[in-house]
Amino acid sequence: MPSGTQEATAFEFKSASVQLVSFVPATLDVAQIDAELREKLGDGEHMLSGSHVAIDFAALPETPDVATLQRLIDQLARFGLNLVAAQGGNDAQLAEAAEAGLIVIDEDAVTQLPTPKPVAAERVPAMIVTKPIRAGQQVYARGGDLVVLALVSNGAEVIADGSIHVYAPLRGRALAGARGDTGARVYTTCLEAELVSIAGVYRTLDEALPANIKSGAAQVRLDENKLVIEALSGLV
Structure with a gap:
């Protein structure tokens, strides 16, 4: 050499x-x-x-x-x-x-290691579902948002790496920000979900919700690792 x-x-x-x-x-x-x-x-x-x-x-x-x-x-x-x-x-x-x-x-x-920051998934066009999602069915929008224009039944599951929009009753489970996107949200015109989750932080909704939220237009978002569920006024 x-x-x-x-x-x-x-x-x-x-x-x-x-x-x-x-x-x-x-x-x-x-x-x-x-x-x-x-x-x-x-x-x-x-x-x-x-x-x-x-x-x-x-x-x-x-x-x-x-x-x-x-x-x-x-x-x-x-x-x-x-x-x-x-x-x-x-x-x-x-x-x-x-x-x-x-x-x-x-x-x-x-315990001495820093928690890795979630890596944002490459965003893709929203997945749009026009038919009802029945009990036992699962729909996953990888890399983007999920838009559902029909009923999400009890026992059904909708998942998205981005946000979830349900323009119909949401009665199953909705998991947004599945790959760690803490800015993702769940929107629906009729919130009757069994469970909602943002970036792995979840809450079951079997307990009573306020009258202005239950079965009404609502959004679910994450605020400092705490789920916030609030009414959306004016959403049709």
Whole structure:
């Protein structure tokens, strides 16, 4: 090699941050977990698709063996979730997790790390739905807003990386800002939703709403990590 020249390296290491979604099971009953995953996430693509997941043992009394953890890894993978790490719990639980190939997170070290800022998804034209969305159906507008011109029934789910506009009764679940957009909002001409969410901050609406909001035109927005639900006067 000539003097003063440097051979190109084959690779290099760079620091990177990965945001993990915590999965906190209270049981490892396969059938129960599967049923609730299906209820919460549906059978198709959802707002957590492709997310990296850390199992948190904080609420789990038993210590799962490697085979049980591997079944859980496979089960979550069927719903588009990548179980890669473990945290919380006791030493025995974390030891089994390590044996199963999961990364054991040092929670003391993690608390010192800054929370990664959400990366804004590339915006695309709004998805417009003109037909009613029935119970059990899920509609996801990836990268943009969702506009629904018909009923969203109880048990249905509408999701958008941007804002959600429902110009009809909204009776199912509405999750806006699914990829972390805290400026996203939910608008509807008739708010009767089961659940609303902005950027992962959610609220169930089974409790009584004020008379000027319930079944009326309303919007849902995020204000310093708190959901605000307010009437929209003059919206037809």
